[in-house]
Amino acid sequence: MSIQAIDNVLQQLQITSLQASNKTSEATNHVDFAATMKAALDKISETQSQARTQAQDFEMGKPGISLNDVMVDLQKSSISMQMGIQVRNKLVSAYTDIMNMQV
Numbered sequence: 849m850s851i852q853a854i855d856n857v858l859q860q861l862q863i864t865s866l867q868a869s870n871k872t873s874e875a876t877n878h879v880d881f882a883a884t885m886k887a888a889l890d891k892i893s894e895t896q897s898q899a900r901t902q903a904q905d906f907e908m909g910k911p912g913i914s915l916n917d918v919m920v921d922l923q924k925s926s927i928s929m930q931m932g933i934q935v936r937n938k939l940v941s942a943y944t945d946i947m948n949m950q951v
Contacts, residue, residue: 857888888935895921895924896928898925899918899924903918
């Protein structure tokens with residue numbers, strides 16, 4: 849996931865946080881959590897496929913593809929996957945905490 853995509857996710861989380869703290873703005877600015885998560889997961893998937901495709905093109909010897917670019921894209925892909933896993937872990941932890949609350 850690129851830095852811009854991470855910034856977009858952080859910005860969306862900040863908007864969601866502001867909406868949760870200010871219930872009056874919630875009615876006017878509705879952010880769909882499922883759509884946001886799907887977009888983030890799609891971006892992670894797209895980053896991984898682009899990195900994989902670029903690595904294959906480099907292996908096949910296509911001109912114009914440098915090893916530096918391939919390595920940077922593979923690292924971006926790896927970091928985006930790790931971020932996605934950490935977000936998933938936090939969501940599962942929050943869900944578990946909510947389910948364990950006494951009602």
